[in-house]
Amino acid sequence: MRYLLVAIGGGSGALARYVAASAIMTRFGGKFPLGTLVINVTGSFLIGFLMTVLTERFKLDPMWRLLLIVGFLGGYTTFSSLEWETFMAVREGGLWTGALNVVSSVILGYVAVWFGAALAQR
Numbered sequence: 001m002r003y004l005l006v007a008i009g010g011g012s013g014a015l016a017r018y019v020a021a022s023a024i025m026t027r028f029g030g031k032f033p034l035g036t037l038v039i040n041v042t043g044s045f046l047i048g049f050l051m052t053v054l055t056e057r058f059k060l061d062p063m064w065r066l067l068l069i070v071g072f073l074g075g076y077t078t079f080s081s082l083e084w085e086t087f088m089a090v091r092e093g094g095l096w097t098g099a100l101n102v103v104s105s106v107i108l109g110y111v112a113v114w115f116g117a118a119l120a121q122r
Contacts, residue, residue, distance in 0.1 A: 020042075033085040044113045086098040
């Protein structure tokens with residue numbers, strides 16, 4: 001059952017990531033990987049919110065953590081994409097684009113985790 005929950009969550013998260021990132025890049029385009037940034041920030045918010053709800057607020061069955069955190073968010077977040085897109089930006093001469101990508105993802109991601117946890121504690 002655990003493997004099935006992780007697989008269902010992971011597949012759903014990967015599909016959500018693809019749909020959201022594609023829609024963002026179609027709408028806004030450009031050289032900056034905005035789709036990946038939005039996915040990483042919303043994933044950070046969701047992990048802050050969900051972990052607080054699952055482990056502190058309601059102490060729900062650990063199976064929810066497998067489905068939502070390990071599965072869905074594991075498939076949804078795109079840290080490896082962040083690293084690749086940063087590498088490519090720097091390699092192609094976009095040092096500032098690469099630096100902005102790393103700094104904004106880390107700072108906005110942390111802020112999103114904080115807001116998610118704070119909201120869940122209410």
